[in-house]
Amino acid sequence: MSFSPNSLPIILGAPGVKGKSVTKLTKKGGLTEFMQSIIVEKQEVKEPFYVLNLGVVMSLHEKWTRNLPMIHPFYAVKCNPEPALLGTLAALGANFDCASKGEIEAVLALGVSPDRIVFANPCKAESHIKYAARVGVNLTTFDSRDELGKIRKWHPECKLLIRIKPPLECKTRRELSSKFGALAEEILPLLRAVKAFGLSVVGVAFHIGSAATDLRPYCEAIAAAKAVFETAILLGMPKMHVLDVGGGFTADSYFDEAVPVIKAALQDYFSNEPGLTVISEPERFFAETSSTLATNIIGKRVRGELREYWINDGTYGSLNGIQRDNISPTFTCTPLAWKSSPSNPTCKGLNTFKSTVFGPTCDSLDTVLKGHQLPELQVSDWLVFPEMGAYTAAGGSNFNGFNMASTSTYLAL
Template structure:
């Protein structure tokens, strides 16, 4: 039995900051649809989109992480999904946090998390945010330029630093990050010399191979590059480094199981028996994506021959902002709940389907979620359910055209 599979697991979740005092529905296996229907009935007049966050999934993912990568301490990337219940549950399980701004640091501290469990993992920070981090005791951050070192020297000189490097091999499956962040190989030595000259304490190396990465070789090559920088620092007469930050890019699928042994082997090969070595990571999507389900209401319909066109009350300016940003449309699937128009068969099992287009609610024609998707005959006030919608969804939404993301509620399940 895993440490999170004990009879006290539910109590651990219920007592977590951000969760305590809130209603958490315990689901039976396969009970998600029934739970969704119960919410729809209770909120029949509102008909706003809503999320279901399954804290049991979060717990299982954390246990899977500790089993497969026990030597790596996760620092959850708050930007991925800042839902307080998710943050609180992760804090209770033992996760630390990757914050990129003053606002994110405040959100984590408000949950009672100690500042020494936060990395300010933004290589380019506003001076006011650096000052705030110093004032609250957040004492670990990243840099990749001489100008950033000058700001840190001025406003937070006691902060420990990780040099953020461009990985030798970067995955480009979803989003390439090195165009914006990461010191080039030829910039590393001058930056280390600058840090030493300024009296700053560089304690390690950070990298990020790209979001939703699928190539495990990228981790191995980046870990090898980190070791070379450790050795360079010693040659420069700097204190021995002891932190390797392997970044994020993890997904909660078979790729994680492929990546984990490669990362473990690379750490063993390049940092064998390294005393005092601390290996950390910044997963966001891994914990958030599969733990949340989005439920949307059909607010409009048009029939053109065999084509069915539906409008729903969330779109690419809201939870589906990843479509224009990351081109995720091919991976999106949805299932209907027609409890209003077809109460005897709300899940529309074995019904004839039609080619359908699903639009978002705004007046922008680019606000299109699905094209050519097979759906049964649905009607206004029926619902569409989208699974695996917890990563970079509501967090990246806007209020364009007057559609308020704040009206999207989150219900908790376990």
């Protein structure tokens, strides 16, 4: 992906990036060559590692700005809190969606102003609300009367977004509406409670789910948000001026299809709302395709024509999406046969065998791939997984004593 060279000095000086080594990739085979150079340095350690391509992040930010200039992105930190990623997005002008004290601390530590944060968790611990009040994070979401009670007690000056449940269910990798979002019949009582408590609701938020595959829920949710705006006016409340259309975007053809649909829905329902601020909470869009994971083969077993390999990361670590998203393994990987085929490390043209890839733990569920075609590999060779920036390290654990903190991140452009 291409990016404006004018952004380069901004990124190299960004918090989380400044002072770190950033490798310029060649146009042909650059990532593979860079990973090989890292492997040479790690011959003794052989721990898994990531390569974060900041050039991809810049290109995606430019794509967002070009296609949805009317929607300001608030990157969802939960997806990938890598400081270099956060710092790059901050330097490019993106804001942040934080769901906890820890995430707010991570963003503020990069020098980001608290007014660039939305505390987008409809159910917050009281201690986290107190912290937000202390550091000046003054925009949050809610979807219940009890949450309003906590906010009135600990952060009464905070501006509010009422989180609504999207009217139309859709297929997503991660469904959210069962946990968050006020039902249609709850909205009027909640707005009355806001008014009674003397709080300030400034807008509406919704989230159709992570990695959505259906576009209709955006239209239905935007229409429902407009109805909430109108209900507030009927109650004599100050006019709302913020619409949060949530996340669920991926950096593929779905985004290209979603753009005209969202624009049309905003035009249909909010064209008569001067001064409206539209924000979103993208996560996978910026993170997923920007990182690549390299894992080392630590074990091998041959059973007839079947090859079985163990790698030093798995479903309790970076590849946790296999279990977390309750999907069949769809990860693809490519070999870097540094030990068995140094003259042809990508194993181009070599015969392949039906292979199973296990993670390092003692749980039999820690299975990454089954029936995957791989060339003959050896212990100490590597397997590389692309598009591993979203909900990978962020969702990993230290189960069985395998420490996610040992997974380093290298920066590239």
